[in-house]
Amino acid sequence: MSEQDQDKEQGQDKAQDSGATDEAGETEKGNPIKEMFLLALLYLPLGFFLWFFFGSALMFPTARLSDLLLTGFFPDIFEQLLQLGFQLEIHTRVVLPEQVDGQTAAVNIHVNPMIYAWGMALLFGLIMATPLTMRQRLLQLLIAFVVVTLVTVWGVFWETWVDLAFRSGPEAGQAAREAIFPMDMIALCYQLGYLMFPAVVPVAAWILMNRPFIEQYVLRRRH
Numbered sequence: 001m002s003e004q005d006q007d008k009e010q011g012q013d014k015a016q017d018s019g020a021t022d023e024a025g026e027t028e029k030g031n032p033i034k035e036m037f038l039l040a041l042l043y044l045p046l047g048f049f050l051w052f053f054f055g056s057a058l059m060f061p062t063a064r065l066s067d068l069l070l071t072g073f074f075p076d077i078f079e080q081l082l083q084l085g086f087q088l089e090i091h092t093r094v095v096l097p098e099q100v101d102g103q104t105a106a107v108n109i110h111v112n113p114m115i116y117a118w119g120m121a122l123l124f125g126l127i128m129a130t131p132l133t134m135r136q137r138l139l140q141l142l143i144a145f146v147v148v149t150l151v152t153v154w155g156v157f158w159e160t161w162v163d164l165a166f167r168s169g170p171e172a173g174q175a176a177r178e179a180i181f182p183m184d185m186i187a188l189c190y191q192l193g194y195l196m197f198p199a200v201v202p203v204a205a206w207i208l209m210n211r212p213f214i215e216q217y218v219l220r221r222r223h
Contacts, residue, residue, distance in 0.1 A: 032217045040129035047124035055086035061149050062113050063088055066156045077175055086114055090160055094172045107172045109163045116155030119148045119202030126206045140209050147205045155193035162190045
């Protein structure tokens with residue numbers, strides 16, 4: 001065997017040893033993505049506790065924005081929106097044909113906005129588990145609150161229209177049909193806000209905010 005062949009074999013052996021050493025080192029260090037998601041699971045109970053405990057305060061921006069949208073753009077249909085704890089009560093101007101206790105009554109709609117806002121707890125767990133500086137973490141928590149609040153406003157807005165159009169009697173349904181939204185559009189937007197946005201938007205927001213971290217530890221490991 002020539003000296004060149006021997007040198008080539010020795011180089012291959014060193015490369016294999018180096019690769020084995022790198023793999024062993026990665027094994028010893030662990031998978032940072034796996035560790036992060038495990039830590040996020042540990043933070044989730046705390047996130048849901050804070051989300052529920054401060055539900056009234058967290059839903060305040062949602063209540064104000066929803067009130068602005070409903071009564072500001074449709075004053076002939078919606079009179080006011082009241083926040084009762086974390087629940088919302090929407091008073092409409094749609095009068096019922098029958099009287100209640102001898103008085104004329106209008107349709108009232110009740111909405112629980114928390115069913116659209118559970119992404120706050122999810123994002124709290126993900127952000128707290130992501131390796132960030134304190135300033136970055138606070139900024140991401142603020143962005144997460146804004147994003148989920150917009151998702152919640154979408155859900156409240158279209159659930160209100162669904163209740164008015166399909167669940168509150170013929171008078172309310174007639175008022176909804178006379179508005180600018182087609183019935184199919186109301187149903188579609190409600191389904192998006194109920195089934196898709198609360199789960200997809202928070203995860204997408206976390207991915208966009210932490211793109212460098214994902215590229216470093218996820219995409220690089222695939223190559």
